[in-house]
Amino acid sequence: MMTPLLRHAWQRCLARGQAVDQPLTGQAALEAHQQQLLALARSSIEDLYQLIERPGFAVLLADASACVVELAGDPTLLELALQCGVRPLVQLEETVAGTNAVDLALREAQPLWTVGEEHYHLRLRPLALAAAPFFRAEGDPMGVIALLMAAPDAHPYALGMAIAAAQALQSQLRAEQLLAEANDQLAELYAVLEAMSEGVIFVGPNEEIRRINSHAAGLLGVSVRSVAGRPFVLVLNPPPLVYQALQEGSELVEQEVLWPVRKGVNGLVCALRPVHDYGGRYLGALVTLRPTQSLHRLVQRVVGAEARFTFRDIIGQSPVMLAALHQAHLAANGAGSILLRGEAGVGKEVLAQAIHNASARAEGPFVGLNCAAVPRPLLAGELFGVEGNPLDARHHGRPGKIELAQGGVLYLEDVDALPMELQTGLLRAIEMRRMMRSGSVRVVPIDVRIIATASSDLERHVYEGRFRADLLARLSTLEVVIPPLRERGDDLLLLVTHLLSLLGERLGRQVALAPEALHALQVYPWPGNVRELELVLERALSSSEKSVLTLDDLPPGIARGAMPLDVPPIARLEEHNRFSERDAILRAGRQASGHLGRTAALLGISRATLWRKMTRYGLARDDFWTGFVK
Incomplete structure (x- = not known):
């Protein structure tokens, strides 16, 4: 008596008007996915056939479309199957082969029998099929494994054996899938490691090099193959600070280190982070490496070391300003140091940025240092940097403005405020094109162009012994005077x-x-x-x-x-004799409401000259406030 499942399957065939003797058709060759399925399942088919170890059985493998992929077993039974039209590449799907266990197992997602007359197609009725489906991890049917027998010899335990074989195959396929996924993830990890802009080394719990990308190998002057799997300390000779962190299992955060390599040492930024599993078990350490210059570029971005202004941003059409801009354009095309002179507030930094952006170093950093604004004890560290303690991560070094300006421009504002001892160091750095950080023995090559500014009379500073003449000569290779x-x-x-x-x-x-x-x-x-x-x-x-x-x-x-004043206009000072000079200064100062810059302008002299003459005549600013409220 037919089960409801078989009855419904027959009804579907009858409703389609499907002939019981229509030819069983198939495809010409195995497709790629079918070949892959056969490769994965071949060992399970062989194991199942060896387990039976008796004649009268064959093992059939079909894919998710009910196409026969493989048929193996007793030669006598294989001959019977061939007479019934069952062979590799034949389609057992219901619309082609009518009701059969292979198609029903896929449709209903459960193991099923079909024996003899239960088959809709006449050619299949000499056979018995015990079919069990197997599934992908997502739950979709992947195929069917079935035992094929002659209908009169149908064995009651055949379905159980088919189920066991399907489960074993499913487990195997799942393991293969997990392995493939793991391999894919490993390949992705390798790709990520290689694509990273920094060097990466994973050191195992026994201090062996588990992974190293080519960027890290390049920074350390080794090949990936030559060091993979070997002792980290032995083959890479890390600095003491890195080795200490590895031994203690402590974290190292962005430390500048000198890493010995075959041809000397490399300045690198190193970080080390211990790695633990979810249970807290130590798995090793992740070491990352970057060239020191990359940290400097990051600092430049953070501190805003960039030039925003160009010559188009400078407003001015007067002859004196156009002449200054012409000199600035010539300076931008040059390569030597530039000295910008001018009073406070004339726009020396704006012009310095414009020169930088019009020069060959426009893509490099623009790093500024106000020599008058930094306390004297800190100025050397700001200019030349400070070397860290290689044995103590708490005392790490930092680059100075010269290092941060590598490949670009160092803008020294109010260079006249630079102490004599630092003038000597700066001169040596300019001449030798190398420097050392404070407290360091490491020589750092430098490639910077200096744009310096001064608001005071540098020549007078040289005369008074407060500024080095040779440094002034170095800084003023090109000179631009910005008019007030x-x-x-x-x-x-x-x-x-x-x-x-x-x-x-x-x-x-x-x-x-x-x-x-x-x-x-x-x-x-x-x-x-x-x-x-x-x-x-x-x-x-x-x-x-x-x-x-x-x-x-x-x-x-x-x-x-x-506003109109009762005081008559003040003539230029040179028009007065020495006896009326004091009165002229008083009159000008009162007309300018005590403003020294305006007083000097009214008299046609510089502010420094005005101060000297006020001192000579015993005048103070308070003398200019007569008749005005301060």
């Missing part, structure tokens, strides 16, 4: 228009200047130059909500300069 704002004529109007636009955009509103306010800005001597102009306009915009700024919005010292 008071000498730049109509550039002031261009700058005011530009700055008002930028500040208005930042504050979200557009502002203009009243004529009298613009006149006040034009007659003011601007001792603080462009920087002072920017600060004055920013304060005026921030403290007023008006769309047109007037004299009331400007600082009193600037606003008064545009």
Whole structure:
């Protein structure tokens, strides 16, 4: 009596009008996935046939489409199967071969019998099939393994044997799949290791080199094959700091080390991290290596060591400014050190950045150091760097500004503030193109171009013994003098228009200047130059909500300069004799409301000359405030 499953299968065939004697068809050759399945299952088929060890049985392997992939066993039975149309490459799917155990096992995902007359197709009725499916890890049927017998000789235990064989095959296939996945993951890991921009070494629990990528091998001057599996300490000779961390199982974070290699030493940034499994068992250590320069590039990005300004950002059309820019362009095309001279606030750093961006070193870093802003005891470390203790990770070294500027420009602001002892070190570094960190014996080759600035008279410093003449000569291979704002004529109007636009955009509103306010800005001597102009306009915009700024919005010292005064104009100082010089200075100082820069401009002398003459005549700034509220 037919089971419900068989009855439903027959009904499907009848509903299709399927003939019981239609030819059994198949494919011409095994496809790639079928060949792979056969390779994986061949040993299980052989094991099952040897287990039976009796005539009258054959083992059949079919794929997930019910196509016969392999048929092996008793030659007599194989001959019977061939007479029934069952052979490799034949399709046993229901629409081709009607109801049979191979197709039903795949459809129902369970082991099944079909014996003799239970087969829909006439040609299959001399046979008995005991079929059991096996599955992928995801649960999808992968194929069927079946025992094939003559219908009269159907053995009651055949289905159990087919089930056992299918389970064994499934376990084997799962193991093969896991192994393949593991191999794939290992290949992916190797690919990741090789693609990493840093050297990677995995040291096992017995200090053997388990893995090393080619980048690490290149940094250490070895080949991957020559060191893989060998003792880490013996073949790679790590620095004491790295060896100590490995021995103690402690972490090492981004330390600069000198790693001995065949041709000397390499400066590297090394990190070491112990590796443990989920149970806390020590598995080894992961060592990463990078060239020292890579850390320097990272520091440059973090500290903002880049030049943002170009010559297009510099506002100025006056003859004196155009002449300065022409000299700056020539300096950018050169290779020597550059000295930028000019008063405070004239824009020396902006011009230095523009020179850098127009030079052959534009792709390199732009690293600045204000020699006057760093406390004297720290200045050597800031300039030349500090060497760390190779035996103590807590006292690690750090590169100085010269090292960080490798391949680019070192911008030394207010170089006149550099102490004499550091001037000697800087001169030696420039001449020898190498240096040593503070506390180090390691010589570091350097490739930097220096742009230095000074607001004071360096020649006077040389005369007074406060600055080395040979260093000045080295720094001023190319020289650019930036004119003060008071000498730049109509550039002031261009700058005011530009700055008002930028500040208005930042504050979200557009502002203009009243004529009298613009006149006040034009007659003011601007001792603080462009920087002072920017600060004055920013304060005026921030403290007023008006769309047109007037004299009331400007600082009193600037606003008064545009108002008529009872004091007659001051002639240039050289027009006075020595007896009226003191009175001329007093009058100019009072007209300038005590502002020394403006006083010097009114007299046509420099600020330094004004100070000397004030000292000669016993004048102080308080003497200029007569008649004004301080």
